[in-house]
Amino acid sequence: MAQQEAQQRRPSIHDVASHAGVSAATVSKVLSGVTTVKPENAQRVFDAVERLGYRVDPLASDMRRAKRRMIGAIMPEFESEFFGQMVTELEGLAEQRGYTLVAASSRESEAREKEILARMHDWRVAGVVLAPVRNEHGPAAAFMKANGMTGVLIDRVLADDAFDTVSADSAAASAEVARALISQGHRHILVVGLGQEAATVRARLEGFRNTALELAPDMRIDVVLSESDVEPLRTLLRDYFSKREAGDDRPTAVYSLFLKGTLVALSEFRRRGWHCPNDISLVGFDDAEWMQVTWPAIAAVVQPVRRIASEAMEVLFRRIEGEGGPPRARLEPCKVLMRESVGSPGSVPHSGGGDRQ
Amino acid sequence: MAQQEAQQRRPSIHDVASHAGVSAATVSKVLSGVTTVKPENAQRVFDAVERLGYRVDPLASDMRRAKRRMIGAIMPEFESEFFGQMVTELEGLAEQRGYTLVAASSRESEAREKEILARMHDWRVAGVVLAPVRNEHGPAAAFMKANGMTGVLIDRVLADDAFDTVSADSAAASAEVARALISQGHRHILVVGLGQEAATVRARLEGFRNTALELAPDMRIDVVLSESDVEPLRTLLRDYFSKREAGDDRPTAVYSLFLKGTLVALSEFRRRGWHCPNDISLVGFDDAEWMQVTWPAIAAVVQPVRRIASEAMEVLFRRIEGEGGPPRARLEPCKVLMRESVGSPGSVPHSGGGDRQ
DNA sequence: CAACAGCGAAAAATCGATTTATCGATTACA
DNA sequence: TGTAATCGATAAATCGATTTTTCGCTGTTG
Numbered sequence: 001m002a003q004q005e006a007q008q009r010r011p012s013i014h015d016v017a018s019h020a021g022v023s024a025a026t027v028s029k030v031l032s033g034v035t036t037v038k039p040e041n042a043q044r045v046f047d048a049v050e051r052l053g054y055r056v057d058p059l060a061s062d063m064r065r066a067k068r069r070m071i072g073a074i075m076p077e078f079e080s081e082f083f084g085q086m087v088t089e090l091e092g093l094a095e096q097r098g099y100t101l102v103a104a105s106s107r108e109s110e111a112r113e114k115e116i117l118a119r120m121h122d123w124r125v126a127g128v129v130l131a132p133v134r135n136e137h138g139p140a141a142a143f144m145k146a147n148g149m150t151g152v153l154i155d156r157v158l159a160d161d162a163f164d165t166v167s168a169d170s171a172a173a174s175a176e177v178a179r180a181l182i183s184q185g186h187r188h189i190l191v192v193g194l195g196q197e198a199a200t201v202r203a204r205l206e207g208f209r210n211t212a213l214e215l216a217p218d219m220r221i222d223v224v225l226s227e228s229d230v231e232p233l234r235t236l237l238r239d240y241f242s243k244r245e246a247g248d249d250r251p252t253a254v255y256s257l258f259l260k261g262t263l264v265a266l267s268e269f270r271r272r273g274w275h276c277p278n279d280i281s282l283v284g285f286d287d288a289e290w291m292q293v294t295w296p297a298i299a300a301v302v303q304p305v306r307r308i309a310s311e312a313m314e315v316l317f318r319r320i321e322g323e324g325g326p327p328r329a330r331l332e333p334c335k336v337l338m339r340e341s342v343g344s345p346g347s348v349p350h351s352g353g354g355d356r357q
Numbered sequence: 358m359a360q361q362e363a364q365q366r367r368p369s370i371h372d373v374a375s376h377a378g379v380s381a382a383t384v385s386k387v388l389s390g391v392t393t394v395k396p397e398n399a400q401r402v403f404d405a406v407e408r409l410g411y412r413v414d415p416l417a418s419d420m421r422r423a424k425r426r427m428i429g430a431i432m433p434e435f436e437s438e439f440f441g442q443m444v445t446e447l448e449g450l451a452e453q454r455g456y457t458l459v460a461a462s463s464r465e466s467e468a469r470e471k472e473i474l475a476r477m478h479d480w481r482v483a484g485v486v487l488a489p490v491r492n493e494h495g496p497a498a499a500f501m502k503a504n505g506m507t508g509v510l511i512d513r514v515l516a517d518d519a520f521d522t523v524s525a526d527s528a529a530a531s532a533e534v535a536r537a538l539i540s541q542g543h544r545h546i547l548v549v550g551l552g553q554e555a556a557t558v559r560a561r562l563e564g565f566r567n568t569a570l571e572l573a574p575d576m577r578i579d580v581v582l583s584e585s586d587v588e589p590l591r592t593l594l595r596d597y598f599s600k601r602e603a604g605d606d607r608p609t610a611v612y613s614l615f616l617k618g619t620l621v622a623l624s625e626f627r628r629r630g631w632h633c634p635n636d637i638s639l640v641g642f643d644d645a646e647w648m649q650v651t652w653p654a655i656a657a658v659v660q661p662v663r664r665i666a667s668e669a670m671e672v673l674f675r676r677i678e679g680e681g682g683p684p685r686a687r688l689e690p691c692k693v694l695m696r697e698s699v700g701s702p703g704s705v706p707h708s709g710g711g712d713r714q
Numbered sequence: 715c716a717a718c719a720g721c722g723a724a725a726a727a728t729c730g731a732t733t734t735a736t737c738g739a740t741t742a743c744a
Numbered sequence: 745t746g747t748a749a750t751c752g753a754t755a756a757a758t759c760g761a762t763t764t765t766t767c768g769c770t771g772t773t774g
Contacts (some may be wrong), residue, residue, distance in 0.1 A: 026723060062761090080441070088435050088464065102459055290623075295651075369729090420761095551774075
């Protein structure tokens, strides 16, 4: 092959040293910006670097230091816009600081989460951004604590006694949703959630309930929670509506505490031939691009992904640089977009179930 | 602090060696499964490993070999379901083989793509899975070639003379879409695409056009292509429909060649107050979870993510292990899901534009 | 004029593993 | 019995950088 260039091995720091007529130590110093090198020699080093196309081997470079210039990121999944954007943001922020981001998905499993964390510990990452599957009290956080890792917890967390946390202000956003729905006249609302133990689901539920009952004490709030998976929730929701099909005690609005729940609710509405907002209103936590192009557009709570990412990285790097002090819990404000899927109850007669299977 | 355990440094192979009363070399051999070690000594090594909780440092371990046990993955973005799932799949497959996946997003920029590739080259990844922004002829592929990297190209590629490629069989899927739309009676169809140079967009367009014109030579096919970004496409599409608002030459169906195009089309329909499939039919390349819960459900071409991922990894690892031979181009079959957004033209009178701004 | 401080750069140790060369003890064979 | 082959294990070299230590030289000072 004509790939002589490609075949020969990468130049090492010693190659640069011999080309520049200095020692490897000097090359290292020049490249790391030490000033006690004669300008003449420095220039020769730069020239040699240029000529050979030398690049520092980050792996060898990281060998000697305890912490490597890598940041680990563990997300529950990559398929949703929220975590997808989050990884992209984190990656950019890590790169800005000369770090490499290693991202992994726990696929909603705490066991996997811990295993990934162990791998990252093997790599001696300088820090970890962990979006836990459930909350800050899972085995992953315990592992990080036990092994003295530095990290920051995001998203499904409230506060922790060992790690900084950054998350959306779920409670405040939920309160705003409650105000909006109540001002539209809703007095019977179904809240749909998943994972009772997840810290944020609790915060979202409580934030909603407290504000709602404060504004309208006669309010009726039903709750359908599925412990773990999405499919059980689908069943629970189906049962819930089946029981209320005949009577007049059907809720006039549904508030879903997370994206998958919004999808399940919409799919259930479809099955029953209900349309938003005439037959029922819908608001969901987590926005997605498609929600503004469907008919009706779906109302949603938008989480401040960029702010969460940048705050998380900010605080993480401060810890990496050795900053002490007690861990802080940060809450970033959300935006609530009330779109067409929310209307006033009873303004239009229900279309009644059954025009579709 | 009570974290004595956490504070003391990780045990190294020498700690294990001294605890087991053997040399570091013996420990290394035992752990890598060499059989020429006395069973008694092997057992003592295992015991020491157990007692100290020793884990091999992958970074140090990789130092001595030319290729490291890392796989790089470069995707154009992480926000969409397709690439999100892709990364998740690739990660699992790499892990199965004892490799770590380092994923990065080129954010639809060829410059960034090449820069990321250079960083991965610095890390001496064993191989790269590259989903190029445009096609197989970009600067990134050239960089890989010039530096003798091993890799596989996926998604927006057709075939390459240096690297194996794995992608969805866009042409066949497009042909199927054409057959379906024509059998429903459509004779005037708008195809929406982005990135004229992207290999797959061309394949999708040609696959559609060829089959359509073969089945219905009187067919009229309009094409709206935007070179680079999504926003220009929105403008182009708006202009296209504005010109045809009055006359009767409005297409009866839209076929979008990629996900963002489907969103743009839907958003344009909304603006004009058109509903699918009564006013216009819509099929899009790339499926998403929400497409089956909206009203109407959106017809889509489903790409075989898992198959593409596993084929890519399969072929990549064969190359890593030194398999020779000319590069192969693989095409994986798609599934076409004709949902409610597609109907027969003229079966219901157009609702006419303008019931919304 | 000897001792000493200061500077710049080279030499050497280090990180934690793998791999090659080497070595001692045991067994085999002449 | 002496030499060769074999086996198991250790010492040492290696990967490519960083960091500490050492060294040589110049210039200053008592």
